[in-house]
Amino acid sequence: MTRSRAREGTVRAGRQALVRLVTPIVWRVPGHGARKLYGFARAEQGSRIDLLQAAQRTPSLARRALYLRHALDETRHARMFWRRSTELLLAEQREPFTAPVADTEALFARLGEVRFLAFVHRGERRGRQQFELYARHFGARGDARTRALFEAILTDERRHESYTRELLVELVGGERAARRELGRAAAWEAWRTWRRAGRAVAGAVYALAMTAIYLVAGPIAAIGARFRRRRSRWQLEAAAPPAADPAADPAREAAS
Amino acid sequence: MAAVLGISGEYHDAAAALVVDGVIVAAVQEERLSRVKNDARLPIDAARACLAHAGLAAGDLDRVVFYEEPIEKLERVMVSTLCAFPRSLRQFPRAIGAQLGGKVWVLDRIAERLGVARDKVTSTAHHRAHAASAFFTSPYPRAAVLTVDGVGEATSTALWHGVDGELRELGRIEYPHSLGLLYAGLTAYLGFEVNEGEYKVMGLAAHGQPRLRDELDKVIRLHDDGTFELELSYFAHFADAELGFGPVLEQLLGPRRPAHLAWELETDRDRRYADIAATLQQVTEEALLGLAREARRRTGEACLCLAGGVALNAVANARIAREAGFERVFVHPAAGDAGGALGAAILGSLELGDRRPAGLASAALGLPIDVGLASALAGELGLRVRPSGDIATEVATRVAEGQIVAFCQGRFEWGPRALGQRSILANPADPASRERLNRAIKRREPFRPFAPAVLREHAARFFVGADSDMTPFMTTVCPVAEPYRDRLAAVRHVDDSARVQLVTEGSAPELAAVLTALDRTIGMPIALNTSLNGAGEPIVANEIDALGFLMSHPIDALVVGDLVITRGAA
Amino acid sequence: MSRLGNRLRTVGRILRHFTSRQRWFLVPLLLVLLLAGLLLLATGGLSYVAPFLYSIF
Numbered sequence: 001m002t003r004s005r006a007r008e009g010t011v012r013a014g015r016q017a018l019v020r021l022v023t024p025i026v027w028r029v030p031g032h033g034a035r036k037l038y039g040f041a042r043a044e045q046g047s048r049i050d051l052l053q054a055a056q057r058t059p060s061l062a063r064r065a066l067y068l069r070h071a072l073d074e075t076r077h078a079r080m081f082w083r084r085s086t087e088l089l090l091a092e093q094r095e096p097f098t099a100p101v102a103d104t105e106a107l108f109a110r111l112g113e114v115r116f117l118a119f120v121h122r123g124e125r126r127g128r129q130q131f132e133l134y135a136r137h138f139g140a141r142g143d144a145r146t147r148a149l150f151e152a153i154l155t156d157e158r159r160h161e162s163y164t165r166e167l168l169v170e171l172v173g174g175e176r177a178a179r180r181e182l183g184r185a186a187a188w189e190a191w192r193t194w195r196r197a198g199r200a201v202a203g204a205v206y207a208l209a210m211t212a213i214y215l216v217a218g219p220i221a222a223i224g225a226r227f228r229r230r231r232s233r234w235q236l237e238a239a240a241p242p243a244a245d246p247a248a249d250p251a252r253e254a255a256s
Numbered sequence: 257m258a259a260v261l262g263i264s265g266e267y268h269d270a271a272a273a274l275v276v277d278g279v280i281v282a283a284v285q286e287e288r289l290s291r292v293k294n295d296a297r298l299p300i301d302a303a304r305a306c307l308a309h310a311g312l313a314a315g316d317l318d319r320v321v322f323y324e325e326p327i328e329k330l331e332r333v334m335v336s337t338l339c340a341f342p343r344s345l346r347q348f349p350r351a352i353g354a355q356l357g358g359k360v361w362v363l364d365r366i367a368e369r370l371g372v373a374r375d376k377v378t379s380t381a382h383h384r385a386h387a388a389s390a391f392f393t394s395p396y397p398r399a400a401v402l403t404v405d406g407v408g409e410a411t412s413t414a415l416w417h418g419v420d421g422e423l424r425e426l427g428r429i430e431y432p433h434s435l436g437l438l439y440a441g442l443t444a445y446l447g448f449e450v451n452e453g454e455y456k457v458m459g460l461a462a463h464g465q466p467r468l469r470d471e472l473d474k475v476i477r478l479h480d481d482g483t484f485e486l487e488l489s490y491f492a493h494f495a496d497a498e499l500g501f502g503p504v505l506e507q508l509l510g511p512r513r514p515a516h517l518a519w520e521l522e523t524d525r526d527r528r529y530a531d532i533a534a535t536l537q538q539v540t541e542e543a544l545l546g547l548a549r550e551a552r553r554r555t556g557e558a559c560l561c562l563a564g565g566v567a568l569n570a571v572a573n574a575r576i577a578r579e580a581g582f583e584r585v586f587v588h589p590a591a592g593d594a595g596g597a598l599g600a601a602i603l604g605s606l607e608l609g610d611r612r613p614a615g616l617a618s619a620a621l622g623l624p625i626d627v628g629l630a631s632a633l634a635g636e637l638g639l640r641v642r643p644s645g646d647i648a649t650e651v652a653t654r655v656a657e658g659q660i661v662a663f664c665q666g667r668f669e670w671g672p673r674a675l676g677q678r679s680i681l682a683n684p685a686d687p688a689s690r691e692r693l694n695r696a697i698k699r700r701e702p703f704r705p706f707a708p709a710v711l712r713e714h715a716a717r718f719f720v721g722a723d724s725d726m727t728p729f730m731t732t733v734c735p736v737a738e739p740y741r742d743r744l745a746a747v748r749h750v751d752d753s754a755r756v757q758l759v760t761e762g763s764a765p766e767l768a769a770v771l772t773a774l775d776r777t778i779g780m781p782i783a784l785n786t787s788l789n790g791a792g793e794p795i796v797a798n799e800i801d802a803l804g805f806l807m808s809h810p811i812d813a814l815v816v817g818d819l820v821i822t823r824g825a826a
Numbered sequence: 827m828s829r830l831g832n833r834l835r836t837v838g839r840i841l842r843h844f845t846s847r848q849r850w851f852l853v854p855l856l857l858v859l860l861l862a863g864l865l866l867l868a869t870g871g872l873s874y875v876a877p878f879l880y881s882i883f
Contacts, residue, residue: 052291055800065636068800072808086516096516098449099792104292210349210859217855218341218348225339233483234415234427327843334852334859352859360840364832374832 033146034088038097041081045102047123048074054108054116066163073156084149111188114171118178118185121164128157258318258608259310261303262385262601263366264593266359268296268451271594272303273621274310275601278610280393282306283621283670285594288797294451295794298362299597300369305623314371321378321604323385323596326362328409330355332431343492380600382408383564384423389599390563391418392606394586395615395725398559400551404544405564405592406436413547413564417555421612426554433486435543435566438476441491441500442536446529447513450500458571459704461537462751463521464530471508472535476543482550484543519701541572548580558583563599567591568672570755573732577724585724587731589619590671598670618763619729620677622668623797627817630799637803640822647818648766651681652773655783658686659812660693662788664802665766668795673730674787675757676709676767678796680811682784683746684708689784690746697809699791708747709757711771711781718744718782719756727758740780747784757785
């Protein structure tokens with residue numbers, strides 16, 4: 001129990017050191033800062049959707065109010081990140097990103113309220129740590145505006161981090177149980193990262209395979225297409241039974 | 257006596273609709289529940305919500321009908337992407353992956369996730385679902401039906417003859433010739449988001465002149481029999497689905513408009529773009545007129561029903577109503593793909609022997625708002641809640657004073673328009689309200705107009721031709737009567753037209769009461785009516801969304817049922 | 827298990843569709859694609875969150 005916590009702590013410290021090392025270099029790359037901020041905007045949007053769905057699904061009125069407030073904070077954060085990202089890009093004469101659109105993984109439905117809360121807490125903690133780093137970094141670089149952005153958001157993140165922890169302890173009934181849930185959430189996250197990596201690899205393999213197929217079948221099809229007339233006039237449905245389409249399928253299946 | 261669920265999704269506008277014993281029980285768009293705009297994922301939540309609303313379980317369903325034929329779609333995607341070799345190189349893996357990775361298995365997935373026997377899950381042709389959504393919800397026993405959209409399986413446009421419970425297809429125009437894709441391509445060219453920005457292009461058109469007809473005549477050719485032909489070299493459906501148009505179009509019309517630039521219609525640059533929008537609108541209208549006239553010629557019917565994404569073009573609908581030679585025109589309120597879910601459900605229902613539904617009296621087919629929960633949650637959030645003895649008068653008084661009031665009543669609307677169930681109301685004669693709404697609350701482009709809701713009994717005084725089958729659902733525009741053009745400046749467009757909502761006791765009783773009260777206070781039974789949602793968000797569905805909106809936008813009050821909820825001392 | 831059964835039946839329907847429409851030439855291609863699709867599903871599937879604006883694919 002304590003060994004795994006120590007290990008986790010080392011991993012975290014290592015990651016932070018790496019980030020601290022890499023950040024000043026990486027953020028000098030033109031456009032990178034803006035892209036990173038846009039990434040945060042998208043993450044905030046995603047979090048927002050998850051929290052709105054949590055507010056819809058939780059049976060407790062008090063928690064509904066908490067999640068809703070949290071979701072509204074995330075909305076505001078997303079907008080702030082996006083705006084700053086746009087400012088940076090326009091200053092460099094580059095085209096800014098369109099409004100951040102996030103997807104949802106329906107986490108509340110998948111994980112249940114307790115694990116969802118643990119997951120959110122971990123996310124908030126991670127975010128808070130990252131943003132503290134960036135706030136310091138931008139302060140050091142003299143970019144007061146971006147630093148102020150992170151500071152403003154940090155106020156909320158700290159609050160989110162603490163309330164989710166308290167709520168988790170309250171829901172599972174104790175500190176130890178809460179830590180256990182956090183551990184399980186960490187495991188789930190690791191598994192999710194693994195799956196995502198797997199999907200990325202599968203995607204690459206797949207794209208390669210598809211491209212190969214395309215390069216073989218494509219020219220044949222293209223030549224064939226040349227002989228096909230591209231009609232733009234009225235086409236009549238060829239002897240179609242009037243409204244029978246939906247019935248045909250199951251009947252045929254039942255017969256076969 | 258059957259319970260049929262219709263489903264649309266996978267591409268855009270996922271929705272579920274439930275028809276029981278020939279009666280439309282519920283219809284819900286998934287985005288309203290998931291809070292993800294234009295959510296295209298399989299609408300399982302919406303489906304479950306419809307069932308719950310009707311007090312049914314998934315096992316009670318006799319049939320589930322999906323709004324498109326997945327295998328035919330796969331065929332068209334495969335063939336068209338391959339034949340576009342080599343430009344479609346990047347698209348091919350993605351397109352086939354999307355199909356084989358999920359879309360072609362949609363019927364199996366519906367069965368599994370809903371918990372319905374697989375042999376009860378069927379599909380219907382995409383345009384047939386659209387046609388059914390328009391015809392079988394119309395008040396007409398017989399009509400010509402025209403369905404126009406981007407593309408279904410392989411059809412982009414279809415002509416039908418509807419008689420009682422039967423729909424017969426008379427002809428179709430196939431992909432890649434498509435009015436929807438033409439409009440979408442130019443929407444992208446003008447810097448807007450596709451499937452979102454088409455409304456904006458329609459609004460922009462009134463600010464320009466159709467000066468680029470010669471250029472656009474090269475892009476699309478209209479024939480005498482109603483058909484049309486796209487000059488495909490200008491488009492790039494295969495090569496770049498994100499843009500949909502190719503560099504050849506930019507050679508013709510000039511460089512595309514970058515998305516992020518603020519609109520300044522006094523400049524030459526933006527005026528030219530407005531002209532392009534105006535020309536596109538004109539061409540689209542003429543194409544639709546040609547199709548409508550052909551429909552009249554072939555069917556001889558006096559009534560016309562429209563559906564498909566292009567039927568959301570209210571300005572074109574007005575022109576069709578005026579010039580195509582039909583006496584009456586009806587457009588389904590959810591004319592886009594969401595409507596396909598309802599059409600599919602109705603088709604399944606007719607299949608199983610039920611009668612066709614009665615004409616749609618109201619678009620309030622969603623889930624009801626819970627006033628008690630709203631009150632409790634508002635209290636928990638530290639907001640002020642107060643029941644009103646006469647909510648209609650109170651709302652009217654606030655609106656007359658220039659306040660902006662969010663108005664939530666009953667069941668939320670089906671389709672993209674807010675019709676008094678989830679609306680924001682403001683004074684139609686107050687330009688300051690309009691300014692505040694556009695700038696601080698909805699954050700839209702300055703050229704986009706707001707729309708009026710008017711009581712039916714008095715509509716003719718303020719709007720020309722407002723009493724039609726389309727105005728109860730805001731699917732057309734009407735000219736504002738001359739004497740009122742100045743007073744109604746906040747709700748009319750630069751060309752003096754307005755997308756009117758005709759309100760009756762039957763269609764939206766609470767809003768009707770407010771309008772009656774407004775007649776007493778401002779002398780007109782008209783309110784500015786815009787949808788209750790923030791920028792880029794789906795329309796508010798339940799009390800949680802509504803309270804979230806109140807807390808994050810500078811409106812003056814939120815009304816839920818007969819409760820008035822405010823942020824502080826008001 | 828019944829999931830697999832459903833999918834296999836759908837594969838059958840797909841092949842029947844293409845053979846009945848005299849699109850025989852597409853069948854070998856289709857088989858290869860389906861195989862690739864199966865490979866996809868086996869390795870966890872692709873998540874197409876990408877904004878397919880036209881949604882024609």
